[in-house]
Amino acid sequence: MNKEFVKFDKVDKSYDGKILVVKDLQLDIEEGEFVTMLGPSGSGKTTCLMMLAGFETPTHGEIYLDGRAISSIPPHKRGIGMVFQNYALFPHMTVYENLAFPLRVRKIPKDEADKKIDKALSMVSLQGFAERMPGQLSGGQQQRVAVARSLVFDPQLVLMDEPLGALDKNLRESMQYEIKHIHESIGVTVVYVTHDQSEALTMSNRIAVFNDGKVQQLSSPDELYEKPVNSFVAEFIGENNTFAGEVSDISGGKCKVKIANTEILANPISVKGKGDKTKISLRPERALINPSDKMDNIHSGKVEEVIYHGDHTRVRMNVLGNNQFILKVPNSSANMDIKLDKDIKIGWNSEDARALDPK
Amino acid sequence: MSSETQKILTTDGIPLEVSLKRSERKNKIKAFLLVAPLLLFLIITYIFPIGSMLTRSIDDKMVTEMLPKTYKAMEKWDGKELPSEEVFEAFYFDFKNLVEEKREGKLSTQLNYTKNGFKSIIKKLRRKSKSFEEGNYKEQIMAVHKRWANVEYWRAIQRRAPAYTGQKYLKGLDMYKNESGEIVSVDEDRRIHRVLWLRTLEIAFFVTLFCFLMAYPIAHLLATLPMKYSNLLMICVLLPFWTSLLVRTASWMILLQQQGMVNDFFVWIGLVGDDSRPEMMFNKTGSYVAMTQILLPFMVLPLYSVMKTISPSLMRAGKSLGGTPLVAFWKVYFPLTIPGIGAGCLLVFILAIGYYITPALVGGASGTLISNQIAFHMKSTLDWSFASAMGLMLLTGVLAIYWVYNKIVGVDNIKLG
Numbered sequence: 051m052n053k054e055f056v057k058f059d060k061v062d063k064s065y066d067g068k069i070l071v072v073k074d075l076q077l078d079i080e081e082g083e084f085v086t087m088l089g090p091s092g093s094g095k096t097t098c099l100m101m102l103a104g105f106e107t108p109t110h111g112e113i114y115l116d117g118r119a120i121s122s123i124p125p126h127k128r129g130i131g132m133v134f135q136n137y138a139l140f141p142h143m144t145v146y147e148n149l150a151f152p153l154r155v156r157k158i159p160k161d162e163a164d165k166k167i168d169k170a171l172s173m174v175s176l177q178g179f180a181e182r183m184p185g186q187l188s189g190g191q192q193q194r195v196a197v198a199r200s201l202v203f204d205p206q207l208v209l210m211d212e213p214l215g216a217l218d219k220n221l222r223e224s225m226q227y228e229i230k231h232i233h234e235s236i237g238v239t240v241v242y243v244t245h246d247q248s249e250a251l252t253m254s255n256r257i258a259v260f261n262d263g264k265v266q267q268l269s270s271p272d273e274l275y276e277k278p279v280n281s282f283v284a285e286f287i288g289e290n291n292t293f294a295g296e297v298s299d300i301s302g303g304k305c306k307v308k309i310a311n312t313e314i315l316a317n318p319i320s321v322k323g324k325g326d327k328t329k330i331s332l333r334p335e336r337a338l339i340n341p342s343d344k345m346d347n348i349h350s351g352k353v354e355e356v357i358y359h360g361d362h363t364r365v366r367m368n369v370l371g372n373n374q375f376i377l378k379v380p381n382s383s384a385n386m387d388i389k390l391d392k393d394i395k396i397g398w399n400s401e402d403a404r405a406l407d408p409k
Numbered sequence: 410m411s412s413e414t415q416k417i418l419t420t421d422g423i424p425l426e427v428s429l430k431r432s433e434r435k436n437k438i439k440a441f442l443l444v445a446p447l448l449l450f451l452i453i454t455y456i457f458p459i460g461s462m463l464t465r466s467i468d469d470k471m472v473t474e475m476l477p478k479t480y481k482a483m484e485k486w487d488g489k490e491l492p493s494e495e496v497f498e499a500f501y502f503d504f505k506n507l508v509e510e511k512r513e514g515k516l517s518t519q520l521n522y523t524k525n526g527f528k529s530i531i532k533k534l535r536r537k538s539k540s541f542e543e544g545n546y547k548e549q550i551m552a553v554h555k556r557w558a559n560v561e562y563w564r565a566i567q568r569r570a571p572a573y574t575g576q577k578y579l580k581g582l583d584m585y586k587n588e589s590g591e592i593v594s595v596d597e598d599r600r601i602h603r604v605l606w607l608r609t610l611e612i613a614f615f616v617t618l619f620c621f622l623m624a625y626p627i628a629h630l631l632a633t634l635p636m637k638y639s640n641l642l643m644i645c646v647l648l649p650f651w652t653s654l655l656v657r658t659a660s661w662m663i664l665l666q667q668q669g670m671v672n673d674f675f676v677w678i679g680l681v682g683d684d685s686r687p688e689m690m691f692n693k694t695g696s697y698v699a700m701t702q703i704l705l706p707f708m709v710l711p712l713y714s715v716m717k718t719i720s721p722s723l724m725r726a727g728k729s730l731g732g733t734p735l736v737a738f739w740k741v742y743f744p745l746t747i748p749g750i751g752a753g754c755l756l757v758f759i760l761a762i763g764y765y766i767t768p769a770l771v772g773g774a775s776g777t778l779i780s781n782q783i784a785f786h787m788k789s790t791l792d793w794s795f796a797s798a799m800g801l802m803l804l805t806g807v808l809a810i811y812w813v814y815n816k817i818v819g820v821d822n823i824k825l826g
Contacts (some may be wrong), residue, residue, distance in 0.1 A: 105725055125728040126737070138726035142744045151740070152730035203731065 052116065055081035055239055056102065056207065061111035063097050063263075071097050073263040075111070079241065081206075084233050086242045086250040089260030090286070098260075099209050099243050104128050115207065126155075131200030131208040131238075135215055137192045139184040145171075145195050146180035152203040170198040173232060190221045197229065201238065210242045214249065226252050247287050251275065259283050275333075280320060281409040284331035291337070291375050293330040294408065297321050304400050310371045315346050315400035320407045327408040332398060334364075334376040339388070341397025348397040351375060353390055363388070369396065466798035469574040472519050472566075475512065476503045480570045488567060491560050497547040500566075501538070508535055524565035530554040577798035582606075602782070602799075609778040612696055612768075613761035619701040620708040620757045621750065627705075628712035628749075633721070646709050654703065658767045661699040665689040665771070691773025699767045704760055708753040715749030751818045759807050779803060 056079035063072035072094040079085045087095035100106040102113060104125030112119050120128055140148050149170060153163040171177050174194035184192055193213060200208050210229075214222045230253045233240050244250055250257045251271040258268045259282075267274060267283045278284035285292070295309035297318070305318040307328055314330070321328045341348050351369035362378050365388055369375040377396065379388065388394065417425040473480065478499035486492045507513040513535055520527035530553065537553045551558040568586070579585050579592060583600040587593050594600070627646065631639050649657060664670050672686045681687060689695060719742065727737030765780040772778070779799060786796040 103725075103729055105728075124734075125725070126731050126733050128729075129731065130729060132726065132729040134722045134726055136720060136722060138720065138722040140723060140726070140741055151727070151732070155731045155733075155736055199730065209729075 052081040054078045054114065055083075055116055056241065057114040058098070059112050059114065061098075061101065061108045061113060063094070063101060063106065064109045070109075071263050072101075072108075075263075075265065077258060077265060077268065079239065081116075081239055082237045084230070084240045084242065084253060084255045086244060086254040086257045087260055088244060088247060088250040088257050088286075091245060093260040094263040095243050095245075095258075095260040096211060099211055099241060102207075102241065103130055103132055103209055129203075129205050129207075131203070131205035133193075133196045133200045133208070133210040133213040135212045137184075137196040137213075139192055139195055139199070141184055143184075144180065145176070145182050145184065145187070148184065148195060149180075149199050149202045152199065156203060158203075166202050166204075170202040173201070173236075174198045174228070189217050190225065193217060193225060194228075197232065201232070201236070205238065207239045207241065210240065212244050213242075214244075214246075222249070223252075229253065251287075259286060261286070278331065278404065278406070281329045281331065281406045284404065284406060289334050289376060291332045291334060291369075291372065293332075293370060293372055295328060295330065297324055297326045297328055297405070300324060305405055307405060312349070312370060314349075314370070314403065316403040316405040317401050319404045321405045328405045329408050330403050330405050332403045334378045336402040337375075337377055337396050337398045339377065339379060339394055339396050341395060345397035346400045347403065348395060350393050350395045353388060353392050353394060356388060356390060367394075367396070462793070462797045463801050465794045466577050466801055467573045467575060468794060469569065469576075470572045472516065472569040473572045475507055475516050475519075476500065476566070478503050479566070483567055483570065486567070488564055489560075491547075491558065492563050494545070494547045496563075497550050501541065501546045501550065504534065504538065508538070520566065520569070523569055524562060526556055527562070527565070530556050530562075577795045578802065580795060581799045581802050602779075605777070605779045605782055608693075609762055609780075612693065612700070612776070612778060613758050613764075615697060616700045616704060616761045617708075617754050617758045619697065620705050621754060623701070624705055624708035624712055624753065625746075625750075628709050628716050631709070631713045632716035632719075646706055649703065650706050654766055657703055658699055658770045661695070661702070661771055662690060665695055665698060690771050691776065693772075693776045695771035695773065696768045696776035696778075699771050700761055700764060703767060704757045707756045707760060711752035711756065712746065712749040715746055715752075719745050747818070751814065755811070755814055758810065762807060763803060 056077075058075045058077040061072060061075040062070055064070050071092075075094075075098065077098075087098060089095045097106060101108050102115075104120070104123065108121060112121055114120065115128065115130075140151065143151070146167060149167045150163055153166060158166070167180070168177070171180060174197055176191060176194050176198065179187065179191065179195075184195065187195065196213065197210075200210075213229075214225050217225060226249055229240075233253075242250075242253065251274075254271055256268060256270055257274050259266045259274065261282050267279050269277075274283065275288055278287060281292075284290050293307070293309045293314065295307040295314075297305050298308045298313060299306040300318055300321065300323060303318070304315050305321060306313045307316050307330055309330075316328075316330050338345075349369055351367040353365055353367055354373060355366035357364040357366075360381070362380050365377040365379055366373070367375045367377060419425055419428045423431075479496060482496040482499035483492065486496060504513065504516075507516055513531060517528045517531035520531070534550065534553050534557070537549075541549050556562050576586060581602050583595050583603045584592055585595060627642070631642055631646070633639075634642065662669075666672070667686045667688060667690075669690075671689065672681075675681045676683050676686065687694075689698065723741055723745070724737050727741040728734065732740065762778075763780050764778060765784060768776055768778045769781050769784070772781070780803070783796045783799050783803075786792045786799070
């Protein structure tokens with residue numbers, strides 16, 4: 051497998067000559083991988099995709115596809131499949147004609163093309179829809195056609211630009227699995243852009259978190275969630291409890307951080323020494339009520355709000371001066387005594403409290 | 410079927426249908442009252458005058474009313490030999506009446522339309538008829554002029570008997586009904602209308618084509634440029650709209666004349682010699698140039714409104730799927746603009762086919778259209794019935810084009826914005 055199937059090499063992009071929307075981007079994508087570019091709007095992720103597709107040119111740097119520099123190759127010669135945000139199905143053509151378009155321009159004989167179209171349609175379970183017009187299909191069906199069209203000419207690389215953005219929640223979730231399964235079964239390389247983190251976590255092999263024109267972190271979904279490398283990623287992915295403070299001691303893989311009047315133990319990720327300002331990030335599910343004595347952080351807090359969520363209860367507490375501290379408590383009979391304004395004890399391991407940059 | 414299905418009743422036993430109508434009636438009356446003034450205005454100022462103008466084109470009551478006795482007497486005449494004394498007598502009394510009312514001039518004009526030569530013999534008849542004696546009018550009338558003894562002239566009078574006629578329409582096509590009632594074309598050297606019809610169609614067609622060729626890129630630019638530039642361009646497109654038609658046409662006269670700026674420029678860049686400046690005005694060229702410029706916005710706007718709705722991602726999709734920019738344009742973009750092309754072409758063609766002021770000013774003799782001929786008959790010859798006949802023919806032509814367009818492209822596909 052080619053480790054550098056797609057390679058962004060020191061790519062800069064500016065639209066107006068004043069602001070860089072993509073800054074010094076360095077990104078390698080492996081062949082057959084499903085990589086998601088995740089980030090808030092305006093973070094440069096779509097721009098990167100457009101540069102890869104050939105609709106935008108890098109202001110500086112070079113993009114390589116399978117070892118070839120592609121900046122000077124026009125989009126229609128790159129052979130990259132693409133699924134657009136609003137599907138971009140040709141409204142005046144039937145589903146069959148939409149799928150036949152990339153095959154016709156490649157001068158593929160009709161019987162061979164028909165086989166490919168059949169295969170692509172069955173891949174997205176839309177056999178029998180070939181003669182429909184896109185306007186006669188539901189949003190989910192149009193989405194499937196768009197996916198089928200981007201795959202029908204067997205591209206090595208498929209780009210997807212927020213393809214599920216216009217679908218409702220249930221359909222979006224089932225489409226996520228469907229796209230993931232298609233990717234797994236045909237082994238095509240996929241670069242996927244979204245601002246929906248759950249979508250990214252569900253589908254990807256690796257996720258590149260974009261902010262401010264830069265990749266903040268590129269790693270697998272679990273690593274991204276469990277081990278964010280900076281405050282932005284920690285806050286962007288999943289829920290997060292934070293404490294801002296100052297490092298008072300650092301030794302043996304642990305650090306003491308002074309918050310208000312007390313000190314807590316944390317895992318030093320981006321702090322170097324004493325006196326560094328830091329922000330501690332702790333996932334809500336890592337803080338437990340009724341902590342065991344083995345935990346090295348045990349504090350008490352006042353319950354400010356209890357929200358019932360069916361399988362679990364969210365408890366908002368005031369802990370060490372942070373009144374937005376969230377706790378996820380599984381609904382079991384042992385945990386029924388959490389009441390408003392009650393003081394309860396909570397604890398967590400210092401390993402899970404990551405001392406990141408203060409931002 | 411309806412007798413079998415049970416009628417749905419409301420709670421107080423009134424059929425649902427009746428109840429619905431009753432509850433809607435008030436709103437319907439209100440809605441009608443709102444549009445009533447405009448409807449009335451339209452009927453009085455638009456539908457009624459046009460209708461009455463159009464009936465003129467087939468109205469031929471004038472002669473029928475002027476010679477009532479004659480036509481009654483002529484009913485028995487077979488038209489082969491000269492009519493009998495009875496007819497001559499009836500004609501004499503009709504004519505006497507007309508002379509008393511001083512309307513014999515109108516009769517001579519009308520009959521002269523049908524056959525040349527009536528004017529002088531009617532004048533002569535008026536003079537001589539004062540001294541006619543009672544009885545044997547046939548002899549006396551025939552003695553006035555030898556044409557009165559010619560059966561052709563009596564047939565000409567007979568042809569005017571029906572109160573309605575289609576002869577104005579035939580005239581519009583350079584045809585007429587000859588003495589034996591056949592429809593034939595006029596002599597080659599006297600045909601003027603057919604040339605005009607063909608020229609009108611030709612100019613309208615080419616103006617539409619030129620407008621399309623020029624408007625398509627402009628509309629595309631308008632639809633794809635960033636807002637701040639496209640607004641400026643839109644103003645440039647609309648500016649001619651806000652300028653008087655007369656001013657624009659006059660400007661073209663200044664630009665296109667032989668000593669005008671365009672010719673000066675051609676001489677300056679050495680395209681033509683100073684002594685061989687081309688004539689670009691008072692001919693077809695003038696009509697083409699001025700009409701294309703004036704009608705351009707009517708093509709740009711429908712195209713623009715359609716192009717605006719085409720998502721740029723469609724072209725991108727076409728390219729990313731492997732189509733060259735040309736293929737993506739031709740297979741994806743162009744078919745989607747057809748509703749706009751249809752609307753623009755139909756609009757420009759219909760406007761061009763009835764264009765009047767511009768060809769009248771810059772068209773000269775070889776660049777005038779059928780509308781100029783209609784205006785000529787309205788204003789100069791006062792042959793309103795002929796003018797309205799040609800007007801109706803033009804209208805029919807436009808409707809026919811609309812019908813053909815509907816058959817081919819479908820009117821539902823027209824998009825004006």
